[in-house]
Amino acid sequence: MVPFHDLRRLASGVALVALEAAKRSRAVEAARSGDVAGTLTSAVLAATDLAGLTKGTIREVSAAPAPAPAPRDSVVYFSGDAPGAKPSPATRPDLAGDSPISEASAAPEVEASVSGSEDAKDAGFGGELGHSRGVDEERDHVAEDNARERNNDGASGHGGESSRVGVVAAEKKRRRLRERRVPSTPFSRALGFAGLGAGLAWGTIQESAKRIMYGMPKTDDKRSTVSPFLSDQNAERLALALCRMRGAALKLGQMLSIQDESLVPAPVLAALDIVRQGADVMPRSQLNAVLDAELGPGWTSKLRSFDYEPLAAASIGQVHHAVMKDGLEVAMKIQYPGVADSIESDIENVKLLLNYTNLIPKGLFLDRAIKVAKEELSRECDYLLEARNQKRFRELLSDSEGFYVPLVIDEMSSRKVLTTELVSGIPIDKVALLDQETRNFVGRKLLELTLKELFVFRFMQTDPNWSNFLYDEASKIINLIDFGAACDFPRSFVDDYLRMVVACANSDRDGIIEMSRRLGFITGQESEVMLDAHVQAAIIVGLPFSKPGGYDFCANNITPSISNLGATMLKHRLTPPPDEAYSLHRKLSGAFLACIKLRAVVPCRELLLHVHREYKFSGDQTEVLSTAAS
Numbered sequence: 001m002v003p004f005h006d007l008r009r010l011a012s013g014v015a016l017v018a019l020e021a022a023k024r025s026r027a028v029e030a031a032r033s034g035d036v037a038g039t040l041t042s043a044v045l046a047a048t049d050l051a052g053l054t055k056g057t058i059r060e061v062s063a064a065p066a067p068a069p070a071p072r073d074s075v076v077y078f079s080g081d082a083p084g085a086k087p088s089p090a091t092r093p094d095l096a097g098d099s100p101i102s103e104a105s106a107a108p109e110v111e112a113s114v115s116g117s118e119d120a121k122d123a124g125f126g127g128e129l130g131h132s133r134g135v136d137e138e139r140d141h142v143a144e145d146n147a148r149e150r151n152n153d154g155a156s157g158h159g160g161e162s163s164r165v166g167v168v169a170a171e172k173k174r175r176r177l178r179e180r181r182v183p184s185t186p187f188s189r190a191l192g193f194a195g196l197g198a199g200l201a202w203g204t205i206q207e208s209a210k211r212i213m214y215g216m217p218k219t220d221d222k223r224s225t226v227s228p229f230l231s232d233q234n235a236e237r238l239a240l241a242l243c244r245m246r247g248a249a250l251k252l253g254q255m256l257s258i259q260d261e262s263l264v265p266a267p268v269l270a271a272l273d274i275v276r277q278g279a280d281v282m283p284r285s286q287l288n289a290v291l292d293a294e295l296g297p298g299w300t301s302k303l304r305s306f307d308y309e310p311l312a313a314a315s316i317g318q319v320h321h322a323v324m325k326d327g328l329e330v331a332m333k334i335q336y337p338g339v340a341d342s343i344e345s346d347i348e349n350v351k352l353l354l355n356y357t358n359l360i361p362k363g364l365f366l367d368r369a370i371k372v373a374k375e376e377l378s379r380e381c382d383y384l385l386e387a388r389n390q391k392r393f394r395e396l397l398s399d400s401e402g403f404y405v406p407l408v409i410d411e412m413s414s415r416k417v418l419t420t421e422l423v424s425g426i427p428i429d430k431v432a433l434l435d436q437e438t439r440n441f442v443g444r445k446l447l448e449l450t451l452k453e454l455f456v457f458r459f460m461q462t463d464p465n466w467s468n469f470l471y472d473e474a475s476k477i478i479n480l481i482d483f484g485a486a487c488d489f490p491r492s493f494v495d496d497y498l499r500m501v502v503a504c505a506n507s508d509r510d511g512i513i514e515m516s517r518r519l520g521f522i523t524g525q526e527s528e529v530m531l532d533a534h535v536q537a538a539i540i541v542g543l544p545f546s547k548p549g550g551y552d553f554c555a556n557n558i559t560p561s562i563s564n565l566g567a568t569m570l571k572h573r574l575t576p577p578p579d580e581a582y583s584l585h586r587k588l589s590g591a592f593l594a595c596i597k598l599r600a601v602v603p604c605r606e607l608l609l610h611v612h613r614e615y616k617f618s619g620d621q622t623e624v625l626s627t628a629a630s
């Protein structure tokens with residue numbers, strides 16, 4: 001027998017589809033007003049969305065790439081370069097031939113020269129000649145550097161060569177991404193979620209039936225054994241749908257994917273790993289439409305070349321390699337259409353799905369977290385804001401050894417397109433494969449940066465995604481990218497937060513309780529159980545800072561202890577954490593998780609004491625560390 005609650009889920013899923021269709025359907029409106037063509041278009045769109053979202057076919061991500069479509073050249077070169085300067089496919093062997101990206105439908109007013117690509121010719125790309133304006137001194141310098149590096153060793157971007165440092169670009173290209181249109185209207189997005197809900201419900205019923213026929217699946221994960229909802233197929237379905245939807249939904253999926261198994265069930269985590277590896281790719285027609293609308297139809301006149309095969313398909317946009325007229329290699333991040341306008345509804349829809357599935361434990365104060373996520377995501381969709389953040393960090397870190405923030409190219413940037421200097425390097429999870437000395441160095445640098453951002457700049461990039469730190473082994477520089485999520489912290493908050501970290505480092509119970517109250521983590525009315533759990537968690541988080549000398553993140557894995565205490569705190573918590581805490585703690589735990597991943601040994605206490613010594617508290621109060629601190 002199929003359990004009743006599964007039938008109810010299916011019914012709810014179907015009801016949701018019907019409800020959304022009725023509520024938001026342009027088709028219905030069109031039909032009412034007699035627009036038959038509109039009705040048909042919307043119906044077809046809806047059907048495609050549903051089909052795509054409920055299939056749940058397993059995607060081979062890395063082990064066995066999907067068969068390549070007919071070979072194509074994805075790079076389009078534009079005419080007007082100085083003689084001899086025109087890059088040819090031969091200089092980019094990684095691009096030879098096999099792009100999975102399909103047909104072009106390009107900006108009609110520019111015509112193409114080159115590359116022997118039929119696509120480019122069909123697309124009618126071409127040259128507005130001799131343009132090179134607004135190139136400042138710094139930019140010239142960077143372009144020259146890059147040209148020199150390219151001549152020397154063929155590596156691209158800042159930070160240069162090293163056979164081991166796989167250029168991220170080349171590495172990412174080896175993965176075959178799936179090309180699918182982004183559902184860009186509120187209607188198609190809502191239907192997408194509804195379809196997913198129905199798909200999950202159907203998957204649950206299938207799983208229940210399977211269990212009746214063949215018994216329980218063998219797995220260590222208790223929750224997946226208990227709930228037929230948490231089948232591998234359903235988890236896969238969820239991941240595929242998120243990759244297709246992109247936008248806020250995918251971002252939330254990526255956030256969940258770096259959580260540990262005590263919060264998110266294992267099969268879902270495994271599926272979300274797919275999500276972390278990148279979204280589907282938007283077709284050229286959608287891409288060109290965004291570029292034309294944002295940069296004007298003459299955008300190609302500023303480029304020597306543009307590669308239609310993306311370096312990366314991220315949650316909010318996809319990133320393409322291009323070369324500016326002056327030879328500077330750049331990364332162009334192009335936002336998926338419709339995602340900025342659908343943050344609110346996407347998140348509401350994800351919430352609905354989470355409610356269906358009971359995936360999130362009670363006590364997480366989800367509403368508050370969701371409010372913060374919405375605000376963060378809308379900021380992240382504004383690439384002009386990201387450009388400003390990036391310039392600010394470039395300035396702040398200009399004297400900090402070991403870090404580099406790439407240049408922003410204003411003339412090729414807008415609210416939905418962000419063009420920055422291309423940098424190279426390997427993300428943190430790849431650094432984890434290097435020698436101990438390198439891992440220690442990178443771990444130390446990451447913690448140093450985190451402390452500096454919070455306690456010196458009071459301005460922090462709050463997205464700890466491992467790919468946002470690209471380590472260039474040859475120059476020993478960490479190239480920093482992705483400043484979409486960044487925020488200022490008020491001085492009074494930072495003052496008390498530093499006092500709290502020091503109290504944690506010194507296992508100072510009274511200090512922890514007092515600062516936690518002042519910062520708003522507790523009300524002061526909590527039960528003893530809650531206070532104990534809170535203090536214990538704080539002391540565990542402070543452990544790396546508790547003793548002089550190198551702290552070995554590999555030998556002391558603190559994640560499980562925190563998860564256990566986390567459960568107690570969720571049960572007894574009286575107040576949600578302050579708004580500042582969501583992104584700050586994501587970043588801090590991200591820095592710790594990175595050090596754990598790197599199995600690094602880092603003199604954390606020395607780093608903290610250094611920051612504390614240099615810190616000026618407001619009101620110029622002299623802060624003395626307790627004797628245990630020295």
Ligand SMILES: Nc1ncnc2c1ncn2[C@@H]1O[C@H](COP(=O)(O)OP(=O)(O)OP(=O)(O)O)[C@@H](O)[C@H]1O
Nearest residue numbers: 312314315316317319331420421422423467481482
């Ligand atoms: N300047 C750059 N140089 C080299 N690669 C880059 C650059 N900018 C972006 N990339 C590549 O594109 C990927 C996505 O870029 P970015 O992180 O800025 O996008 P995002 O939409 O903020 O992504 P996320 O979904 O991780 O938040 C990076 O992980 C990196 O591989």
